[in-house]
Amino acid sequence: MMNAPTSAAKAEPGIREAQDSSEFDRFGIAGVSKGLLKVLETTRKVSKSNSSVLITGESGTGKELIARAIHRNSSRCDGPMVVINCGAIPGELLESELFGHEKGAFTGAVRSRIGRFEIADRGTIFLDEIGDMSPDLQVKLLRAIQERRFERVGGTTTIEVDIRVISATNKDLQTAMIKGLFREDLYYRLNVIPIHILPLRERKEDIFSLVDHFQSILVQREPGYKVKIFSENARQTMLRYDWPGNIRELENLIERVSVLVEDDTIELHDLPDHIAETSSQSIPPSVAAVFNNEIGFNEAVDLYQRSLILYALNQTGWVKAKAAEILKINRTTLVEKIKKMNIEPENDNPIF
Numbered sequence: 001m002m003n004a005p006t007s008a009a010k011a012e013p014g015i016r017e018a019q020d021s022s023e024f025d026r027f028g029i030a031g032v033s034k035g036l037l038k039v040l041e042t043t044r045k046v047s048k049s050n051s052s053v054l055i056t057g058e059s060g061t062g063k064e065l066i067a068r069a070i071h072r073n074s075s076r077c078d079g080p081m082v083v084i085n086c087g088a089i090p091g092e093l094l095e096s097e098l099f100g101h102e103k104g105a106f107t108g109a110v111r112s113r114i115g116r117f118e119i120a121d122r123g124t125i126f127l128d129e130i131g132d133m134s135p136d137l138q139v140k141l142l143r144a145i146q147e148r149r150f151e152r153v154g155g156t157t158t159i160e161v162d163i164r165v166i167s168a169t170n171k172d173l174q175t176a177m178i179k180g181l182f183r184e185d186l187y188y189r190l191n192v193i194p195i196h197i198l199p200l201r202e203r204k205e206d207i208f209s210l211v212d213h214f215q216s217i218l219v220q221r222e223p224g225y226k227v228k229i230f231s232e233n234a235r236q237t238m239l240r241y242d243w244p245g246n247i248r249e250l251e252n253l254i255e256r257v258s259v260l261v262e263d264d265t266i267e268l269h270d271l272p273d274h275i276a277e278t279s280s281q282s283i284p285p286s287v288a289a290v291f292n293n294e295i296g297f298n299e300a301v302d303l304y305q306r307s308l309i310l311y312a313l314n315q316t317g318w319v320k321a322k323a324a325e326i327l328k329i330n331r332t333t334l335v336e337k338i339k340k341m342n343i344e345p346e347n348d349n350p351i352f
């Protein structure tokens, strides 16, 4: 009898490292989360079209990587993919960067120069950080995208190009539109197909696929690099951490520990302090102490009882009858425990 297809196979038709050119190639995009598979599925579909795509997501989530995958899986893959960071180039220069200029168009324009739109002919132009573009230039961009035609700065000849437009932003363009900073007509032109990439904290299932991926790159890049294992404690902490810098932060961490940790196993204390601290913030100290090999099970249970009692006593101003009521134990049992554990009022630092 034939096996029924697995749900994973159903969820990602054709999304794997490509065996032949007709299939969608992930080009090393790692991850297994539903959120990422949905992004890959849309990426696969849009690769076959020429529609404009707007990729949104926090910094470091992989927007450029997805843009490259669209280009490389498209029929334009033999053409250029031209990237322009609209946020990094001052407004006056950006127009000439995008559309080129003629000799003498402005002070310093000693010779004519072609712009990125022309370079991207028969390929893809990736307009990164589109949310930072000035409203003036947005008008010119809209026309160039709409008509696939433009003039160089200071020029009169109209140049026609065949390009696919992908743009990206980590800004909220809806809010920018309400504030009048981003043109609505341009937004709808760019956002024919929206792709939103979730932050890593909302797809933590991807963390260890990414770790494996970055380590496999190190294996290829650094001769003699031995793949490291993460201790259970380190793993739990990495799963608990929120990764504000997203995949880029994880990538940097893997590179850093690969250089600095010579052991085969990455322990909790090998992680940077701000990550390791997440461990003690959310694991109760009595539990953390066990995992840090400071105490054993019985001592941890004692520590927990002690914390509960101390907290109840402090809440009730040391009225033992009230504390016993909260804890749902007999007053005499409570008194015995206080005596046995030597709990005193000055120890008012509750730990759980």
Ligand SMILES: Nc1ncnc2c1ncn2[C@@H]1O[C@H](COP(=O)(O)OP(=O)(O)OP(=O)(O)O)[C@@H](O)[C@H]1O
Binding pocket: 028, 029, 030, 031, 057, 058, 059, 060, 061, 062, 063, 064, 065, 066, 170, 210, 213, 247, 248, 251
């Ligand atoms: N799913 C993934 N698999 C493998 N590598 C990834 C993945 N997502 C992101 N990366 C890597 O993480 C880094 C950041 O990705 P990228 O530059 O595409 O992010 P971005 O969203 O464009 O960030 P920014 O907004 O800061 O420009 C890159 O080195 C990229 O290769």
Ligand SMILES: [Mg+2]
Binding pocket: 063, 064, 128
């Ligand atoms: Mg980017």
